[in-house]
Amino acid sequence: MESSIASVGGSGDEGSQNFDDGSKPSYKRLTSVQTARLERFIRDCPHPDEVQRRQLAAETGLEPKQIKFWFQNKRTQIKNQHDRADNTALRIENNRIYHENIVMKEALKNILCPSCGGPPYPEGKHEHVIQKMQLENAQLKKEHDKVSALLGKYLEKQISPSDLQQALNPITGSSSQSPTLGNSQNPQIDGSSSCANRSLGKQIVDGGDHLSSKSSSRSEAVETSLMSKVAIDAIDELVRLLRVNDPFWTNNASAQDEKLILNHENYEKVFPRNNHFKGVNMHVEATKDSGIVSINCIQLVEMFLDSDKWANLFPAIITKAETITVLESGSQGNRSGALQLMFEKMHVLSPSVQPREFQFLRYCRQIESGVWVIVDVSYDTFQQKTSSFHSWRYPSGCMIQEMPNGHAMVTWIEHVEVDDKIQPHQLYKDIVHRGIAYGAERWIMELQRICERFACFYVENIPDADSPGVVNSLKGRRSVMNLSHRMLKIFCESLTMSGNLNLPHSNMENNGGVRLSMRKNTDPGQPNGMIVVAATSLWLPLHYMKVFEFFTDEKRRAQWDVLCCGNPAHEVAHISNGIHPRNCISIFQPFIPSESNALILQESFTNPMGSYVVYAPTDVAIMNLAINGEDSSMLPILPSGFVISADGKPKASLGAFNDVHVEVIEGSILTVAFQILESGSDGNDMPNMEYVSAVNTLLASTLRKVKDALNCNNLE
Incomplete structure (x- = not known):
């Protein structure tokens, strides 16, 4: 083709x-x-x-x-x-x-306003609107600086605005309360968005009160995110310190024991820290210990997350505990994810040492089946202009591991920085600065003691070790134990010595001097009126167990107890309170013909960290209510007692010049505290010097009798 x-x-x-x-x-x-x-x-x-x-x-x-x-x-x-x-x-x-x-x-x-993107305003209101916007801008800048400073404080570094938003954005995930910082869809944060300008303009139009409310809500959301961030970082650090000994923890060879103390040099290489306090009075305490307790894991976790139960677990350590706010309640059944802001006041049961106060976040996480970690870390809220606390808790807390037979293995870390504005008395310096007073070992031993007490409380049959006495029913036994536990708590709280009195005649020639305080009581369960408290601490050249055995010896009670009036006392009831035979609750009846109605309720217990003998006078009518199983929470009781602990000094030291082994006298520290009620008080808050003098005389007389009985009269 x-x-x-x-x-x-x-x-x-x-x-x-x-x-x-x-x-x-x-x-x-x-x-x-x-x-x-x-x-x-x-x-x-x-x-x-x-x-x-x-x-x-x-x-x-x-x-x-x-x-x-x-x-x-x-x-x-x-x-x-x-x-x-x-x-x-x-x-x-x-x-x-x-x-x-x-x-x-x-x-x-x-x-829209062509310059700012907000709604247009009449010419007469333009300047007023500009002023409001400037005030809002200054407020936002101040808020940002505060958040940045706080986050830098916890993360130990300075951060830029973009870093701040990045740090806060992913904290709480999909929670409905989580702020979406750094998101251009959020009109309250992203200043480059026209939506932000419109939102800001609407806030200004609605007035200053609405603006302040929005700012406050935004601040709360940011703080909630920051608290979550701090808690998550703290628990990650704590888990590493709990599970790894080397290179973080070393044995305290200088104290000739096997206590684990923190190697600060190695710790700071991994977790850099800036000191929160400055000056010569600042020191850091960091200890680690573990032990087995006879309690169910989830039951223990629940107690840790309830401030009232938390204080009841450690009456000899915690004077006051309070849950400020609950941020997350955690998963139902295991409480994993629970986060709350708490306050606690701690003490060493002596007026010679200042109590410690902490405001902290407590966060619980179940890290694997049968294993929980609970972390405490100090936190100052935005509302606090300056921190009033002189104690700062770095990530501390415990790991609770489930064991057979309903027991739990608890590993505890206590890591704090303290600014002792008021130095502890010379008697207690070794105990405090070596981490004995508030260290992990004390927490573990107190937890073991209270768990033993729980086991005795819930026993179904009265043990053979307990004499039948006058308490023959389980209901009566538990009522007496509750009364005794409340007596111990009241005694421990009295030793914080709130409302100290500076009285010239209160000085005595002993190691600690006498501290006096007076309080007006209206709480149920204690006598109403003015209560005078007197306490002192002194060193004795005796092992603490010898002193404890002296105070718990029924035959020697008349040598020191003024309630016996020099007569012997007979134990009419005995309730076991732990494994040690002298960990018990007793009811004594002094042999006083003219006072056949008088009884004495006493609780005593001992462990290597300290011993306690707490007692209170009562009468047959009140005690019968408890023995018969009645509610004892309102029965009036006013305790006094003794706290005995080792002096905290090394058991041996080397001679400085001749290299000869020199034995150091093994001693103990005895704290004595008495409370008396002003009878016929007229209701005013002024101290009655007659009663102040009486309690001071009672204290001096008892100390003299104790030193006579223990052959310690040569003490200055």
């Missing part, structure tokens, strides 16, 4: 190209069959090679070069068609956007 091949693109130019040898091809018009075959092939292979072109030529009866040119023209045609379609679509879209833009500009002119 002759006549030129029609250009696939329509022009025919590409179809009339010369061959490589300079000759012109013989042009043939393609039949419909040939065209259909080529179009089917180009859909699968737009760029055929030489072999494929020869094969097509053979199939269609065309020359290979005709095949080549046809494919070139077809590809060009397809490309041009696509370009024209794209251009048409873009032209239509551009025209639509152009018209939409015009409409939006016209609408914005009517509803």
Whole structure:
């Protein structure tokens, strides 16, 4: 077929190209069959090679070069068609956007201020609005600086605004209370968004009160996020310190024991810290200990997360505990994820040492099946202009591991920084600074003691070790134990010596001097009126167990107890309170013919960290109510007692010059405290000097009798 091949693109130019040898091809018009075959092939292979072109030529009866040119023209045609379609679509879209833009500009002119993006204001109010915006800007800047400073304080580094938003953004996940900082969809935070400008303008229009409320709500949301961040970082640190000894923990070789103390140099390489307190009175205490307690794990976790039960667990350590706010209650059944802000006041049961106060976050997490970690870390809220606390708790707390038979293994870490504005008395310096007074070992031993008490409380049968006495029922036994536990708590609280009195005649020639205080009591369960408290501490050259055995010896009670009036006393009831035979509750009846109605309730217990003998006078009528199983929570009781502990000094030291082993006298520290009620008080808050003098005389007389009985009269 002759006549030129029609250009696939329509022009025919590409179809009339010369061959490589300079000759012109013989042009043939393609039949419909040939065209259909080529179009089917180009859909699968737009760029055929030489072999494929020869094969097509053979199939269609065309020359290979005709095949080549046809494919070139077809590809060009397809490309041009696509370009024209794209251009048409873009032209239509551009025209639509152009018209939409015009409409939006016209609408914005009517509803927004062109300079700030907010609603327009009359000329007369413009300056007023500007002033409000400046105040809001200053307030936001101040709020940001405060958050940045606090976060820097906890993360131990300075952070930029962008870092601040990044740190706070992912803290609480999908919680409905979580602030979405750094998100351009949040009109309260992202200043670059026009939505933020509109929101700010609306706040200003609604007035200052609404603005302040929004700012306060935003501040609370940021603080909630910060508290979560601090708690999560703290528990991660604590888990590492709990599970790894080397290189963080070392044995205290200088104290000749196996107590674990923190290696501060290695610790700070991993967890850099800045001191929260400055000056010569600042010191750090960090200890670690573990022990097995006879209590169910989840029951113990629940007690830790209830401030009242927490204080009841450690009456000899915690004077006051309070849950300020609950941020998360945790998962039902295991309490994992529980987070709360708490306050506690701690003491060493001596007026010679200042109590410690902490405001801290407590966070609970179940890290694996049967294992919980509870962390405490100090936290100052935004509302506090300056911290009033002189104690700072770094990540501390415990790991509770489930064991067979309902027991639990508890590993405890106590890590605090203290600024002793008022130095502890010389008697207690070794105990406090060596981490004995508030260390992990004391927490573990107190927990073991109270768990033993729980076991005795819930026993179904009266043990054979307990004499039948006058308490013959389980209900009566538990009522007496509750009364005794409350007596111990009241005694411990009295030793914080709130409302100290500075009286010239209160000085005595002993190690600690006498501290006096007076309080007006209206609480149920204690006698109403003015109560005078007197306490002192002194060193004795005797092992603490010898002193404890002296005070718990029934036959020697008349040597020191003024309530016996020099007469012997008989134990009419005995209730076991722990494994040690002298960990018990006793009811004594003094042999006083003229006072046959008088009884003495006493609780005593001992462990290597300290011993206690607490007692209170009562009468037969009150005690019968408890013995018969009545509620004893309102029965009036006013305890006094003794606290005995080791002096905390090393048991041996080396001679400084002659390298001779020198034994140091093993001593103990005895704290004595008495409380008396002003009978016939007129209701005023002024101390009655007659009663102050009486309690001071009682204290001096008892100390003299104790030193006589223990052959310690040569003490200065």
